[in-house]
Amino acid sequence: MNARKRRVEILRDSSVALARWQQAIRLRAEWLSHGLSCEPAERDAAQAAITKLYALIDAKPPEFVWVDSPAKAYELLAGRADAPIDLTSPMWTQSDMQPVAIRLASLQGQLRHRLEQRTGSSLDPPWSATGSSALARDHPEEALRTGVRLPEVLDVGVLDALRLSLRDGLAVPLRAKLGRGSNLLGWRGQHDAPWVAHFDIRRRLGMALLGPEEAAQLEMWAQIVRSCGWWWPLADICVVAERTSAVSVETSAASRHGEVRLHNATGPAVRFADGWALHAWHGTVVPAWVIEDPAVERILAERNVEVRRCAIERIGWQAYLDRAGLDLIAAAPDPGNPGCDLRLYDLPPQLWGTPARLLLAVNGSVERDGHRRRYGLTVPADLDDPVAAAGWSYGLTAHQYRQLLRRT
Incomplete structure (x- = not known):
């Protein structure tokens, strides 16, 4: 192939990739909105999807118990003898112990592995410091025009971006605030959007052909993301939390792909219906006093340098x-x-x-x-x-x- 024909082919391929990238941006925004949704849970839709997942592991439909927050769920589960698996305990790996949560985790893991094979992608792509990776992160359109593959741009512009906003920015600090309850094996509902979006967007862009069973199960997980908050499956019941009732975020100057971070200068950055809340200042999680009652005396007594900095910036x-x-x-x-x-x-x-x-x-x-x-x-x-x-x-x-x- 001569150089002229090769240039024409690159231009044609990059035009297709650019059009797909613009569609991916719209789909990414759609999934981010699900992850940040403060609407009441769509209980019927969530229960239907979870019941279907139970059926896939030959488990009976559970009784659904709805709570206002993950903290309330932990209070309820902590008193049960059959509470979800504590991931800090080595007992859950024993072959004779296969509770519902472990079987669902195995089901999900198998699906993700098959989807990675179907899409030729990975939820844990190897870190790369190449010029093309930096270009895809900072200038995706230019990267596509110069021949960087669309999947590489999608990795940084969709998967990484949603993880930064929803996993690192929301789920991780909420788990930390939950404390010991974060060890209970469960799922994050709306905050599980990153991995679902990773495969769903490739499917909708025509970059992967899924089998009917794979497509159906992916849709079950997607329906949960679109419908509810965190959830914990047991044999007889499934505890499901409502979505957040309020989330306050901002786009930082460093954002390249619509990433957002928690921030509220006057109150909680995340709040649930029962009052369980999280405060944050420009992406840094802080104690409530930093936002609601900052005082020089408290600042001087604070040992954490980052919290101290945020409190000073607050006043x-x-x-x-x-x-x-x-x-x-x-x-x-x-x-x-x-x-x-x-x-x-x-x-x-x-x-x-x-x-x-x-x-x-x-x-x-x-x-x-x-x-x-x-x-x-x-x-x-x-x-x-x-x-x-x-x-x-x-x-x-x-x-x-x-x-x-x-x-x-």
Whole structure:
């Protein structure tokens, strides 16, 4: 094949891939909306799908018990002798113990394996630092035009993006808040959207031909994602939680594929109908006081640096400096951020725990709402020059930092 024909073929293939990518973006948004839905559960649909899964493992239809939150489910299950399997216990691997949850997990695992074979994809693709992977992450359309395969773009633009928003951003912190109850084997309902979307989107794009049994079972899992919150199957009952009643998210400046993170400056970022809630500040999970009752005394007593930072940002750096009574050491224009100043404050050891100073700077990048975020950095206590302190934060000398055109 001569070079001209090859270029024509690449253009034709990339045009098809670009059209599919645009469709994938719309489908990704559809699945993200299911994962973030705060509508009441569609109980009939959820129960029908779960009952079908029970039938696939030759289990009788369970009695459904609905609760308002995962926390309420754990309270109910903790008192049962036949509570779902505790994943920290080695007993669940014994061959003579095959409760419903284990059989469903096996069923799901087998389906995912077959779907990976059908689609030629993986739910755990090997990490790659190649240029094509970076291009697919940051500039998907350009990647497709230059010959990067659509499946690679889908991995980072659909699977990774949904996992970041729904698994890492929602399910993981909710599990952490649940504590010991997170060890009980169950499923995440609406927050299981990433793996379902991974296969469903490829199917809907015409990139995989599924057998009737595979398609039917995938639809059962998809129907659960679209219908309810977390759920825990037992032999006689299935405990199902309602969906979240409120979720507050934002799109960060670093978002490339519609990723969102939890954030609410005035109340819970996640709330369930019974009041069980989670607070977050720009994606960082924090105690409720950080959002609802921030005070300098609490900030000074807080040991976690990230929580402390969020609390300071919540009340505002200048308000914190004024209330904490920090002494200004020096101020200077920021060479890396024209029009903005660098301000260096002393941090007494009894205030911060170790000798240090605080550099107050302005972000070089504009936020989505048009303003530039002010932030603070702790720097060594022996730095007296704000410019030297800013350079230190980048691993540069003061002279090197002064040569920067603009930092981000």
